[in-house]
Amino acid sequence: MYDLSAVRADFPVLSRQVNGKPLVYLDNAATSQKPRQVIEALVEYYERYNSNVHRGVHTLSVEATDRYEEAREKVARFINAPSAEHLVWVRNTTEAINLAAKTWAAERVGPGDRIVVTEMEHHSNLVPWQQLAKQRGAELAIAALDADHKLDEADFERLLTPSTRLVAFTHMSNVLGTITPAKRLVEMARRVEAAVLIDAAQSVPHLSIDVQDLDADFVAFSGHKMLAPTGIGCLYARSEVLEQMQPFLHGGEMVLEVTYEDASWNHLPMRFEAGTPNIADAIGMGAAVDYLAALGMENVRRHEVELTRYALGRFAELEEVIVYGPADLDYRGGVVSFHVEGLHPHDLGQVLDAEGVAIRTGHHCAMPLVRSRLNVPATARASFYLYNTEEEVDALMEALNKALRYFGRAPRSRPA
Amino acid sequence: MMGTSDLDDLYAEIILDHYRNPRNTGLLADPDLQAEGFNPFCGDRVVLTLALGADGGVERVGFEGEGCSISQASASIMTELLKGKSVQEAHALNATFRALMADAELPHGHTPDELGELTALEGVKRFPVRIKCALLPWATLQDALAQPGAVRG
Numbered sequence: 108m109y110d111l112s113a114v115r116a117d118f119p120v121l122s123r124q125v126n127g128k129p130l131v132y133l134d135n136a137a138t139s140q141k142p143r144q145v146i147e148a149l150v151e152y153y154e155r156y157n158s159n160v161h162r163g164v165h166t167l168s169v170e171a172t173d174r175y176e177e178a179r180e181k182v183a184r185f186i187n188a189p190s191a192e193h194l195v196w197v198r199n200t201t202e203a204i205n206l207a208a209k210t211w212a213a214e215r216v217g218p219g220d221r222i223v224v225t226e227m228e229h230h231s232n233l234v235p236w237q238q239l240a241k242q243r244g245a246e247l248a249i250a251a252l253d254a255d256h257k258l259d260e261a262d263f264e265r266l267l268t269p270s271t272r273l274v275a276f277t278h279m280s281n282v283l284g285t286i287t288p289a290k291r292l293v294e295m296a297r298r299v300e301a302a303v304l305i306d307a308a309q310s311v312p313h314l315s316i317d318v319q320d321l322d323a324d325f326v327a328f329s330g331h332k333m334l335a336p337t338g339i340g341c342l343y344a345r346s347e348v349l350e351q352m353q354p355f356l357h358g359g360e361m362v363l364e365v366t367y368e369d370a371s372w373n374h375l376p377m378r379f380e381a382g383t384p385n386i387a388d389a390i391g392m393g394a395a396v397d398y399l400a401a402l403g404m405e406n407v408r409r410h411e412v413e414l415t416r417y418a419l420g421r422f423a424e425l426e427e428v429i430v431y432g433p434a435d436l437d438y439r440g441g442v443v444s445f446h447v448e449g450l451h452p453h454d455l456g457q458v459l460d461a462e463g464v465a466i467r468t469g470h471h472c473a474m475p476l477v478r479s480r481l482n483v484p485a486t487a488r489a490s491f492y493l494y495n496t497e498e499e500v501d502a503l504m505e506a507l508n509k510a511l512r513y514f515g516r517a518p519r520s521r522p523a
Numbered sequence: 524m525m526g527t528s529d530l531d532d533l534y535a536e537i538i539l540d541h542y543r544n545p546r547n548t549g550l551l552a553d554p555d556l557q558a559e560g561f562n563p564f565c566g567d568r569v570v571l572t573l574a575l576g577a578d579g580g581v582e583r584v585g586f587e588g589e590g591c592s593i594s595q596a597s598a599s600i601m602t603e604l605l606k607g608k609s610v611q612e613a614h615a616l617n618a619t620f621r622a623l624m625a626d627a628e629l630p631h632g633h634t635p636d637e638l639g640e641l642t643a644l645e646g647v648k649r650f651p652v653r654i655k656c657a658l659l660p661w662a663t664l665q666d667a668l669a670q671p672g673a674v675r676g
Contacts, residue, residue, distance in 0.1 A: 451591035453565045453656065454534075461530050470566055477566075484566035484589050513534070514592075515543070 109402050115494050117142040128463030131499045136281045136442055136490035137467050138331045145334055148394035152387045160386055175386050178393025185396040187317040188343055195342045195376040196384055200308040201231040203327035203342035207304055208235040211352045212273055218244035221271040225250045227280040230472045232306040236275055256283045257433045264295050271301040278310035282471045283432035284442030293323050313440050315404035324348045335395035339388035349375050356381035407493045411441035414491050418443050418500045441491035452487040455510050462506035532646030541596035546603050551585040555672045560663030567594040569663045580609045593653050598660035600640045610673050617661050624654050
């Protein structure tokens with residue numbers, strides 16, 4: 108295991124006070140905090156070698172290009188991609204999914220075809236497919252969850268028909284923390300020759316991921332949830348898929364040769380990266396995966412499992428709090444969504460904020476799941492990362508008790 | 524810096540009372556005006572029904588909603604204040620309350636006194652993300668008053 112207090116010292120924001128209380132940052136499923144190493148990589152780029160990439164022969168441009176492409180290689184190694192050419196830089200997971208939906212999938216999904224997603228998709232892995240299905244006259248099928256909020260694998264398999272062209276599923280739910288058995292699901296999809304996209308926005312930051320082992324066609328993830336800056340993310344795709352994909356944006360950088368009449372496309376993956384890219388943040392993402400790799404993703408996962416176990420135990424002390432998500436920690440990441448009957452999450456979040464505790468409240472960009480499946484207008488969500496501590500979970504519980512008292516719901520402990 | 528006292532300003536006793544015991548709940552079976560408001564940010568929802576009297580004024584009000592204490596208390600207080608008001612007066616009340624929330628000058632000739640218990644919501648001003656919660660019922664009222672039925676009178 109790693110030294111937790113040394114890790115915390117790397118994150119400048121963790122030492123700040125919020126409303127006179129030490130910050131307890133439990134909104135990591137929304138975005139993670141950034142270590143000094145990532146922040147310094149950004150500063151170094153802007154102070155030492157700020158320059159455009161793949162252009163000039165001057166020293167700064169060469170340095171910037173080297174570091175930018177080196178970052179791509181680092182991220183490729185981090186998810187065990189066969190090579191850096193498999194990674195397209197994008198802004199975030201949403202853009203990665205839209206890129207796959209509006210190029211590759213748009214050409215392959217037609218009337219009567221089926222796209223399969225799950226009940227717990229983030230809007231970013233639901234709306235692009237829903238809209239594509241509407242435009243193409245295809246059908247969107249939704250795989251159900253079981254009573255424990257795990258994916259109902261039998262239902263998922265039942266939905267896979269010969270007309271299924273594409274399956275898109277989350278690897279870890281941002282609301283429930285549910286981890287899906289991605290490899291098994293890919294195998295099932297392969298049996299009907301469906302392509303697979305994995306929304307790995309919540310899993311790449313928290314689990315050890317091997318994209319070759321998963322064998323999906325696309326894997327989408329964001330940098331900002333895994334210590335990197337906002338505005339940078341990746342679409343991983345298999346070679347065959349990338350070669351078949353048509354460019355989405357046309358312009359500079361993505362072309363090889365241009366005449367007034369025509370243009371030819373640049374090598375992979377640059378043909379999908381028109382215009383000056385987000386150089387600094389890509390380099391920052393390289394620094395982020397360096398940091399994660401040094402800690403070891405197995406250690407990150409172990410830390411979060413223990414913290415989640417501890418949190419679920421503490422939550423169980425409160426009778427009036429309903430906790431969502433799988434009880435089996437093999438199928439759960441460090442996400443605890445909860446609800447107190449009669450106490451709106453927004454009010455709860457407000458009292459917690461006064462105590463310095465940052466949680467997310469709302470529908471978590473998964474409106475159908477929260478409203479139709481959990482049957483509440485909104486939930487409160489605490490989500491953990493590698494730097495969170497049991498003391499912070501205790502601070503959350505103390506603030507939660509305070510909120511219950513404030514709104515006239517004296518906490519009752521469960522009888523032993 | 525925010526402490527418990529700011530929270531006490533936000534969650535004034537009047538607000539908590541209206542939240543726990545909302546007035547005029549339940550939709551009217553025969554409304555002249557009806558509108559629904561939804562705030563996707565927090566999932567707050569308000570459905571408002573108004574019945575107008577022979578003079579065109581608001582005779583009966585009923586609302587249903589789900590959401591945070593601020594949105595629901597604002598709706599409850601609003602329904603109390605609407606009763607007996609003409610459509611024009613309802614518009615004016617709406618404008619006055621919005622001005623209060625925006626920290627702007629009240630419309631000419633209007634004073635905070637008209638706002639009654641609504642002044643309890645003044646503490647919300649210090650929590651910018653919550654202002655939308657307080658205004659949701661009023662946006663819904665605006666939609667209701669924009670319906671053709673409201674011209675009567």
